[in-house]
Every structure is written in C-alpha cells, then in structure tokens.
Amino acid sequence: MRTGSIVAIATLTLLTAACGKSEKAAPVASAPAPTEAEKQALLASFPAPYNTADVANGQAKFALCQSCHTITPGGANMTGPNLHGVFGKMSASNPDFKYSDALKAAGWVWDADKLNQWLEKPQTFLPGTKMSFAGLNDAKDRVDLIAWLMVETGHKP
Numbered sequence: 001m002r003t004g005s006i007v008a009i010a011t012l013t014l015l016t017a018a019c020g021k022s023e024k025a026a027p028v029a030s031a032p033a034p035t036e037a038e039k040q041a042l043l044a045s046f047p048a049p050y051n052t053a054d055v056a057n058g059q060a061k062f063a064l065c066q067s068c069h070t071i072t073p074g075g076a077n078m079t080g081p082n083l084h085g086v087f088g089k090m091s092a093s094n095p096d097f098k099y100s101d102a103l104k105a106a107g108w109v110w111d112a113d114k115l116n117q118w119l120e121k122p123q124t125f126l127p128g129t130k131m132s133f134a135g136l137n138d139a140k141d142r143v144d145l146i147a148w149l150m151v152e153t154g155h156k157p
C-alpha cells in the first residue's frame with residue numbers, strides 16, 4: 001500500500017510539473033480551487049484501488065465524456081448534466097437538467113463504486129437512461145477516471 005501511494009504521489013508530482021497549471025482562473029462558486037498539494041492529499045485519502053489510480057490516464061479518459069459533460073463549479077449542462085460535486089449527491093438531483101424517468105426513479109447516491117458500475121455499461125445498468133454512452137470496458141480505466149473525477153469535481157470524503 002505504501003509503495004502504491006508513493007507511486008501515486010510521484011505520478012501527480014510529474015503531472016503538476018508537466019502541465020504547470022496550478023494557478024487556474026478562479027471558479028464561479030465561492031470556494032477557492034484546491035491546490036495541487038490538496039489534490040494529492042485527497043487522492044491519497046481515497047479507499048483502494050482509487051488511492052493508487054493513474055490520474056493522468058483518468059484525465060485522458062475524460063475525453064470520452066466531455067462532449068456531454070462539464071465538471072467545473074457552475075459549469076453548463078450540455079447533453080448531460082454538469083458533474084461538479086456529483087459524488088455524495090443523490091442521482092438526478094441537478095435542478096436545471098431534464099433527466100430520464102429511469103434516472104429520476106433510481107434514487108441512489110453517487111459514490112465511486114456506483115459510478116464504476118454505471119460507466120461499465122450505462123444502458124444495461126439502468127435500462128431507460130438517456131445517457132447514450134457505450135461504456136468503458138477496461139476496469140483500470142474506470143478506476144483511473146473515477147479517481148480523477150473525484151479529485152476534480154471537489155469530492156469531500
């Protein structure tokens with residue numbers, strides 16, 4: 001486990017060095033954007049296997065989602081709802097988005113494991129959903145993407 005965390009932190013450090021964008025524009029919402037150090041601490045606090053995820057790969061996999069979803073605070077709803085703060089929230093609870101009846105009736109709270117099941121094949125996991133996304137087959141890709149999303153959408157463990 002320790003080795004895993006060190007690898008994760010090393011990956012993050014590399015990432016930070018590579019993109020050097022710790023100074024981002026202030027988001028619309030009141031809370032200041034987390035620093036890179038805060039993001040690293042957050043990642044390390046996740047339960048396994050998310051704490052050792054390859055967040056750089058997770059970020060790359062978000063390319064599959066971003067035609068339909070924003071993740072920034074106060075970001076627009078597009079084909080899919082804005083996902084900021086989605087972890088720990090009730091499904092279908094974005095007041096400005098028109099969800100399918102299926103997701104409105106689902107009544108679960110989004111956590112890492114729920115999202116993991118959802119992303120494998122949304123239409124099988126929840127028949128009737130209007131999220132037309134074929135699914136992410138690779139289990140490691142899902143873990144990496146979810147860990148990155150938890151960090152970037154302001155998950156509070």
Ligand code: HEC
Pocket residue numbers: 062064065066067068069079080081083086090091092093094098099100101102103104110115119128129130131132133136
């Ligand atoms: C083609 C557009 C599209 C793509 C691509 C897509 N989504 Fe969605 N997503 C939607 C729609 C539409 C909904 C609403 C589903 C419903 O109401 O049944 C949704 C719902 C969701 C929800 C539930 C939000 C809530 O408020 O309950 C999550 C979480 C989510 N998507 C994550 C993802 C992730 C992560 C990816 C990338 C792997 C992704 N989506 C790819 C369109 C998309």
